Amino acid sequence: MNKLQRRMGTFALTMVGMGSIIGSGWLFGAWRAAQIAGPAAIFSWIIGMIVILFIALSYSELGSMFPEAGGMVKYTQYSHGSFIGFLAGWANWIAIVSVIPVEAIASVQYMSSLPWKWAQWTHGLVLNGSLTGKGLGIASLLLIIYFFINFWTVSFFSKANSFITIFKIIIPGLTIGALLFAGFHSGNFTYHHSVAPNGWASVFTAVATSGIIFAFNGFQSPINMAGEVKNPSRSIPIAVIGSVLIATVIYxxxxxxxxxxVDPSLLVHGWHQLNFNSPFADLAIALNLNWLVIILYSDAFISPSGTAITYTATTSRMIYGMQKNEYLPKVFGKLHPIYGIPRPAMFLNLAVSLLFLFIFRGWGTLAEVISVATLISYITGPVTVMTLRRTGKLLYRPLRLKGLSIIAPCGFVFASLTLYWARWPLTGEVLFIIMGGLPIYFYYQAKVKWKGFRKNFRAGLWMVIYLLCMMLVSYLGSEKFGGKNIIPYGWDMLIISGLSLVFYVWGLKSGFETEYLQEACKVNEEMRVREEEITSEPYKETAV
Incomplete structure (x- = not known):
């Protein structure tokens, strides 16, 4: 039987995380966050880091327990069965596969404002924030290049990604240093006598819609690549948590x-009127930092491309994982006999990436969709990890997090709040897209004659009602978050927090020892035996 090849070490896996996180988010995120929240955008990044870190801690324990390819689309099935497992996997796949075209869009959008005469032809690539026909052609070519870089082997992918990631860390560092020393206006932080000129609600909105959650989304990649890691119990938590913390400092x-x-003269009409096509490059041009301009336009290809290359690899493992869960045709579970790569899954993701590219066309629009879909997929992680502590007590846990009984519910509440901050009607639109995947689930249930459907449906019912309640509160909530203002500001977040805890408890009580968990225990046991062979010592649970 074909197996994914375990060749990746801790450094390479951390580079996968950093390579996924540092993408187009840094090129556009600071501008979008400042436009929404003003100087208080700094707090938006810190809040975003807290939300992601609480979620990442839950998934780190899961990833170390089940080091499987595409693990993020499997875990909830182990704790709650196929119905909610499909919903979580579908939402996660939608969020991650969308990143590939958004990175291609980012590269083309930056290229559309090249200042040199020989590059005048690029100015027709983007019109009113959306790619033109010429821009779509170049972005499509980039998607095909990402595809072929991953087509042959994980080893080649690891080497290419590590090199690109190191470059991607250096460039933001140079940008930070150059801008701080070339033209820093400390008065900008209290311009118009306010750190938060658009109100503190805008700080929360920036977390969800400016690309901050999107910018941190790459923490999932080391988990999805877990099936190809030499020592998952050590490498996964280091790669996940380390990459989030390093990225936070950079962001x-x-x-x-x-x-x-920013030149103070540009702020006369407020931060919300601050418009740039290529934010950091435009600042560098204004400060006559020509060397930085060249580097930034080069990095506009390298940073997004590095992330897209990483996601091209990880999304194919997600499709591979979904097929193993029997949600997709068997062809997507086939691995190449020599390279161990799920090539049919790669072709599917390429087709979907091209579809999203032609539908959305703009970085901002697609980044918002990704952020909300990602938050929906995050919701199940804290519930799953705590449920498995009850239903899978005998599982081998290379990593056992102390305080998870507090971390998990906090992560659930934080993710719910951030989902609400994304504003109506965006929340409703993306929830509708997620629900749109259910016909695929019902089709495959019909093929197996609805085997165990009632039990699986009951175990996942809390998630459906949770999503509907979130949609309703978002619609009725404060006008600061796009709602009808029937629920006033302040009370809306209190209600979201209370409802989240209710659904968290319901989710825990809905979990059961599924047939999928019994199968996963075999993988878990194989890992225990393998790690004992590596260390030559009996298993001892590691608490962190």
Whole structure:
């Protein structure tokens, strides 16, 4: 039987995380966050990091327990059965596969404002924030290049990604240093005598819609690549948590540099009127930093492309995982006999990426969709990890997080609040897209004659009602978050927090020892035996 090849070490896996996180988010995120929240955007990044870190901690324990390809689309099935397992997997796949075209769009959008005469032809690539026909052609070519870089082997992918990621960390560092020393206006942080000129509600909205959640989304990649890691119990938590913390430092410093480098004359009409096509490059041009301009336009290809290359690899493992859950045709579970790559899954993701590219066309629009879909997929992680502590007590846990009984519900509440902050009607639109995947689930249930459907449906019913309640509160909520203002500001977030805890408890009580968990225990046991062979010591649970 074909198996994915375990060749990746801790450094390579951390580079996968950093390569996924540092993409187009840093090129556009600081501008979008400042436009929405003003100088208080700095707090938006910190809040985003807290939300992601609480979620990432839950998934780190899951990833170390089940080091499987495409693990993020499997875990909830182990704790609650196929119905909610499909919903979580579908939402996660939608969120991740969308990243591939958004990175291609980012590269083309930056290229559309090249200042040199020989590059005048690029100015017709984007019109009113959307790619033109010529822009779509170049973006499509980039998607095909990402595809072929991953087509042969994980080893080649690891080497290419590690090199690109190192470059991607250096460039933001140079940008931060150059902007801080070339033209820093400290008065920008209290311009119009306010750190938060658009109100503190805008700080929360920026977390969900400016690309902050999207920018941190790459923490999932090391987990989805877990099936190809040499020592998952050590590498996964280091790669996941380490990449989030390193990225936070970079993002906050970039935000500080961006806010301080804006010419105060551009802020006369407020931060919300601050418009750039290529944010950091435009600042560098204004400060006559020509060397930085060249580097930034080069990096506009390298950073997004590095992320897209990573996601091209990880999304194919997600499709592979969904097929193993029997949600997709068997062809998508086939691995190449020599390279161990799920090539049919790669072809499917390429087709979907091209579809999303032609439908959405703009970075901002697609980044918002990704952020909300990602939050929906995050919801199940904290519930799953705590449920498995009850239903899978005998499972081998290389990593056992202390305080998870507090971390998990906090992560659930934080993710729910951030989903609400995304504003109506965006929340409703994306929830509708997620629900749109259910016909596929029902089709495959019909093929197996609805085997165990009632039990699986009951175990996942809490998630459906949760999503409907979130949609309703978002519609009725404060006008600060796009609602009808029937529920006033302040009370809306209190209600979301209370409802979240109710659904969290309901989710825990709905879990059961599924047939999928029994199968996963075999993988878990194989890992225990393998790690004992590596260390030559009996299993001892590691608490962190």
């Amino acid at each position: 906050v410093l970039l935000q500080v540099a961006f806010i301080g480098s």
